[in-house]
């Protein structure tokens with residue numbers, strides 16, 4: 415017998431029992447008053463969590479489906495899109511926009527670096543004729559563990575007037591986002607991250623400006639035609655059969671989040687990040703994102719000791735402790751390993767992962783003072799929660 419597998423990867427993430435139980439129930443009929451009530455409640459909670467005065471729609475897809483819906487509903491062939499790229503998921507926006515016939519310009523930084531607000535502002539100010547229709551931004555770049563300064567980036571986009579299209583797949587529900595106040599126009603998220611559900615449901619937020627763009631957008635779409643979802647939602651229903659079980663389970667999940675308080679959740683993620691960073695540096699390992707300010711509250715990327723391969727470390731973590739950690743992606747494969755800490759993850763899990771990590775590193779021949787990782791993390795966690803942010 416083995417202990418339960420523990421996912422310390424950047425999604426899918428652990429799911430609370432109450433959410434699993436909600437999914438396990440017989441599905442509701444989707445054209446019923448009961449389901450309409452859930453739909454309306456979930457929509458209101460999703461908006462509250464994003465501080466959104468616009469609209470939010472749920473799509474039966476993974477996060478990438480919502481990214482595609484964002485482009486298909488706002489970008490027409492020939493439109494110019496500026497894609498801010500600091501990793502794999504920033505690049506994904508550029509690929510989708512290219513697939514829809516956009517002319518894509520890239521503002522790219524090295525892996526591990528955040529998007530520079532000044533560089534974005536300079537690029538947009540140089541666009542005197544306002545040919546750039548939209549800017550795509552990844553709030554939290556999962557492939558590197560960088561969180562960008564979305565507030566300031568969105569502000570720079572708003573000064574120019576382009577649409578601000580944001581991927582918040584691994585930040586929504588774990589880090590504060592003020593959709594309307596920050597001037598975001600389109601924002602996407604997925605269920606299998608801080609929303610604490612399995613993969614399969616995506617959400618997309620739309621501002622009034624986004625709807626204006628939607629009305630004149632000529633890109634083809636049918637299932638992802640967001641106007642259909644909007645019209646249906648006005649009648650408290652959906653255009654197609656939604657993933658009813660997940661919508662019902664999302665209500666459970668959002669209720670749990672409300673009980674903790676959103677601020678409490680953000681503080682928890684921040685403390686987990688700080689404790690984990692202290693633990694791994696205490697063990698003598700190198701953080702891939704050295705600047706704390708840009709270090710993700712949901713994913714920590716770590717460079718392994720030169721004598722130990724990412725593969726060996728991940729395998730040992732899995733075989734000895736049944737804990738899964740992630741490899742790097744694309745160019746960072748075998749160069750970094752990533753520990754996810756989002757959603758239904760707590761300080762206990764960080765301490766457990768650090769202990770297992772130290773034991774595995776030791777088994778693979780690395781030497782550090784015994785217990786230094788957990789000790790360094792505890793030094794962070796012994797401060798009162800309110801002082802952590």
Ligand SMILES: Cc1ncc(COP(=O)(O)O)c(C=O)c1O
Nearest residue numbers: 476477478503556581583584604
């Ligand atoms: C930042 C980010 N954007 C987009 C995606 C794509 O989401 P999905 O895999 O649900 O399509 C992911 C997935 O991990 C992600 O981390």
